[in-house]
Amino acid sequence: MLIELKDYAFVESVLDPQKTFIRQLSGPFKDVIIQVIWLKLTEDQSLGMARLSFNFEIEKCPTSFKPETLKTNPEFITRIGDTLSAILSTQAVKIGNLENGTRTPSDYS
Numbered sequence: 776m777l778i779e780l781k782d783y784a785f786v787e788s789v790l791d792p793q794k795t796f797i798r799q800l801s802g803p804f805k806d807v808i809i810q811v812i813w814l815k816l817t818e819d820q821s822l823g824m825a826r827l828s829f830n831f832e833i834e835k836c837p838t839s840f841k842p843e844t845l846k847t848n849p850e851f852i853t854r855i856g857d858t859l860s861a862i863l864s865t866q867a868v869k870i871g872n873l874e875n876g877t878r879t880p881s882d883y884s
Contacts, residue, residue, distance in 0.1 A: 777861040
């Protein structure tokens with residue numbers, strides 16, 4: 776399981792302090808910052824497990840990546856899913872809103 780402040784961190788928006796982004800801190804997608812647009816958790820009774828669906832936007836990424844390529848990269852999508860699963864498993868915080876969680880903003884540059 777991914778670990779906050781080791782593998783990912785919450786980052787406050789420079790333009791809108793009510794928005795929170797998620798920055799990858801480790802792995803091949805280090806320093807890619809995303810905003811979760813929507814997140815849905817549904818039970819798949821045929822498999823006996825929950826299914827996580829989500830949509831996101833690339834807020835910022837290193838020049839070695841192209842945002843439009845990342846959006847369709849299966850490895851990146853899996854990493855985002857793993858990150859969101861870790862967040863859901865370990866925290867009760869609204870993604871995209873600092874109202875219910877307190878985070879220290881990371882350097883956004």
